[in-house]
Amino acid sequence: MSPRLILKNLLAHPLRSILTLGSVALAVFLVCMLQAVVTALSSATSAASSQRLWVQSAVSLFVDLPLSYESKIAGVAGVETVCKFQWFGGEYRDGGSFFAQFGVDADTFGPAYPELDVVDGSYDAFAGRRDGCLVGQALADQYGWKVGQTVPIIGRIFPRVDGSAWDFVIQGIYRAKTTAVDERTLYFHFDYLREAIEQGAVRMEPGVGVYLVDLRDGAEPTAVMSAIDALFENGPQRVQTTTEAEFARQFVTMLGSVPVLLRSIGGAVLFAIFFAILNTMLMAARERTRDLGVLKALGFTDRWVFVGLTVESLLLCVLGGAIGIAVAFVLSLGVAKAIASFVPGFEIAGESVALGMGLSIALGLVAGCVPAWNASRLKPVAALRAED
Amino acid sequence: MAFVPIRYNWRSLFVRRSSTALTVVSIGATVAVLAAVLALQQGFATLLTERGREDVAVILRTGAGAESESGLSREDSELLIKESPEFAVDAEGRPLASAESYLAVRLRKTDGGETNVPIRGVQQGTFRVHGDDLRVREGGRNFAPGSDEVIVGWRIAERIRNCGLGDTLRLNLTPFKVVGLFEAPGAFESEVWGDAERILAALERPVYSRVIGVLRDGVTAADLQERLAADKRLSVKAVDERSYLSGQTEALSGVFLGLGIFLTLVMGLGAVFTGINAMYSSIAARTREVGILLSTGFRPFAIFVSFLLEAGFLGLLGGIVGVLMVLPLDGVQTGTTNFATFSEFAFSFRITGVVIGGAVAVAVALGVFGGALPAWRAARMEVTTALRRH
Known part of the structure; x- marks a missing residue:
């Protein structure tokens, strides 16, 4: 069948073609979105640095390590610097919006994170001011924050005795060069927190959530990891040192069945749409039995008929898929903002596009083949006799 | 006014059984996805409502x-x-x-x-x-x-x-x-x-x-809170267990509900599209029958109702198939991390009456939505043109 005939066939039933196109577009759109969520959820592991190790309590992520561990870890061969990390878990604006806050050591944090790019203000200004903080671009955009502005945060883990908020002054806004760092975090000075505790403004014991270790160039990570673990084997608190990839993976496996669930939903969507399209294609071919008989009587070979019908279905599905991907791409820009606090780094990336396109081609081929096969085996005489 | 006997639709569906089966399966699969997410939300919500004492x-x-x-x-x-x-x-x-x-x-x-x-x-x-x-x-x-x-x-x-x-x-x-x-x-x-x-x-x-x-x-917990707030020795607060627990599950429950609504909208639209296609083809193939019905005295409205019923019935079958597909999920354990507590939270899929009712209702609605336009077109056919088609 000539390309023109294929086109005419598609246009003969404009409503049907549009609706089929629409359902393929919807399916591909949905699969792209779900895939993007799964990718975003596991993206942190892929961009992890091999230069950084994380030291946490061997028992629980929620148990602090003693402050005294810092100098001991720094003494291990292969360790360049050590940076204290403390999860703050505070609330901004009555908890209506959540983002992470960490207390860090300014002198070692920046050098350990070359991915961090301060685009407004400066890192030095942050390092030089006790109550200063660094915020991600995404956070600054969301709340309209500017450098120099004060961000009040109510401590939930570290409530101030007088019930007041912690005031952090923005000294820099950063962008991330890789997904290993997300742009929705506020970093402040660990020492600011420690001083407040020591002055009695907070009734808590000072401790460190995790230690970030930046490796010396050429250091063997596994050797350093076991050396640090061995250091505290006999307490007072045992530690578990992991690579950054492993540390990030820990958070991904916590999601449990969620990625599997999203993938199954995607699979079911395709299954449903596949039957719907197959149905449409079968019906379309059946209605055209007589036309096909005419074609065959005119001398078109069985193979021509088979290829023609398959291409027709393929065309419809690929076009639908392209629309679906385009819609997903446009909508994802808005969606990414809406779900940023649950799923940071949500975007329709190459992986999702490839998946969507691959699936629409497969869909078109399979859904086209069945009716095309039937049609190619038609006897011209029988086909001509058929009612429509 | 005489209505078209329902047996006509029933037999039509049977005569075109391969097409009927495909339509039913595609509606069924759509509904199955909705039912599965709903079952998840139900399993989660049951845990939420069963617990927590005031x-x-x-x-x-x-x-x-x-x-x-x-x-x-x-x-x-x-x-x-x-x-x-x-x-x-x-x-x-x-x-x-x-x-x-x-x-x-x-x-x-x-x-x-x-x-x-x-x-x-x-x-x-x-x-x-x-x-x-x-x-x-x-x-x-x-x-x-x-x-x-x-x-x-x-x-x-x-x-x-x-x-x-x-x-x-x-x-x-x-x-x-x-x-x-x-x-x-x-x-x-x-x-x-x-x-x-x-x-x-x-x-x-x-x-x-x-x-x-x-x-x-x-x-009440509020009375306790009032006294504790005044007690200078302590820095504590009291809430009743129910509000404490619902505060911990709100976020995750919202995620499931959001996912469910999003999927319902997108997949429902897809199902309506395919439903319209199926009914159009099915009615187009029966143009002559419509002509005969019109010429034997059935009113256009009766024909509209008849095809709408047929579409609704297709949806109903799809709904039943969809529910049957997800039935094995009932009681299946799953789990994730509750972000409010950052710890493991296990729960199971629950196929409740809400899930079954919701799924079947959505399926019938999808069928009816998909059938409305084709049925309307069938009802407005001219007797002579319809009969002339071979």
Whole structure:
């Protein structure tokens, strides 16, 4: 069948073609979105640095390590610097919006994170001011924050005795060069927190959530990891040192069945749409039995008929898929903002596009083949006799 | 006015059975996805509504939104239990109150990976507070006070390593023996429970996390809160258990509901598209029959109703198929991390009446929506043109 005939066939039933196109577009759109969520959820592991190790309590992520561990870890061969990390878990604006806050050591944090790019203000200004903080671009955009502005945060883990908020002054806004760092975090000075505790403004014991270790160039990570673990084997608190990839993976496996669930939903969507399209294609071919008989009587070979019908279905599905991907791409820009606090780094990336396109081609081929096969085996005489 | 006999539609569906089957399967699969997400949300929501008593007060440190963020010293906990007139007392005059420690500990899952499993150290008072709600399953028993024994919520017994009955679970360095699996309302079933003192010692925790207590008749958590707020010795706050728990599950529940609505809208639209296609083809192939119906005196409206019914019936069949597809999911265990507590939360798919009713209703609606336009077109056919078609 000539390309023109294929086109005419598609246009003969404009409503049907549009609706089929629409359902393929919807399916591909949905699969792209779900895939993007799964990718975003596991993206942190892929961009992890091999230069950084994380030291946490061997028992629980929620148990602090003693402050005294810092100098001991720094003494291990292969360790360049050590940076204290403390999860703050505070609330901004009555908890209506959540983002992470960490207390860090300014002198070692920046050098350990070359991915961090301060685009407004400066890192030095942050390092030089006790109550200063660094915020991600995404956070600054969301709340309209500017450098120099004060961000009040109510401590939930570290409530101030007088019930007041912690005031952090923005000294820099950063962008991330890789997904290993997300742009929705506020970093402040660990020492600011420690001083407040020591002055009695907070009734808590000072401790460190995790230690970030930046490796010396050429250091063997596994050797350093076991050396640090061995250091505290006999307490007072045992530690578990992991690579950054492993540390990030820990958070991904916590999601449990969620990625599997999203993938199954995607699979079911395709299954449903596949039957719907197959149905449409079968019906379309059946209605055209007589036309096909005419074609065959005119001398078109069985193979021509088979290829023609398959291409027709393929065309419809690929076009639908392209629309679906385009819609997903446009909508994802808005969606990414809406779900940023649950799923940071949500975007329709190459992986999702490839998946969507691959699936629409497969869909078109399979859904086209069945009716095309039937049609190619038609006897011209029988086909001509058929009612429509 | 005479309506077209329903048998006509029934037979039409049967005559075109391969097309009918494909339409039913595609509507069914759409509905199955919706039903599955709904079943998940139901499983989650049931846990939410079954639990949480308004007559139980939960006391946390001021500012803490969850147990994991809270800490109460031994003295404060003692003081709260012994000197709170708001708490009810049992027959022996002991307050129905208890201090508990809570820490999510990193444990290995049976299918690989690690997760944070809540370990709750409880005083015997907890069993007096939650006495009727908690049941240790056949074959096991409760832990003996002061011993290195634990009981495990049945939902995580198979999900987490070393949590089966008779297993030895190492917490930090101390081995604990699992002596029972328990059932309880809500999130407790995703936890490991042991003697408060033993758990605190094993995990090297200096403080309790919360105090719970049964409120006397006529006293509310707000009354308790009012007195505690005025007490300068303490920096704590009290809420009732129901609001405490719903605060912890709101976020995750919202995610499921959002996902469900999003999928319903997108997939529903897709199903309407395919429904319209199927009905159009089906009616187009029957143009002559429509002509005959019109010429034998059926009103266009009767024909419209007839085809609409047929579409609705297709939807109904699809709905039944969809529900049958998800039925095996009923009771299947799943779990994820609740971001409010950052710890493991296991629950199961629940195919409830809401799920079945919702799925079938959506399926019928999809059929009717998809059939409306084609049915309308069929009803408006000219008798002569319709009959002329071969």
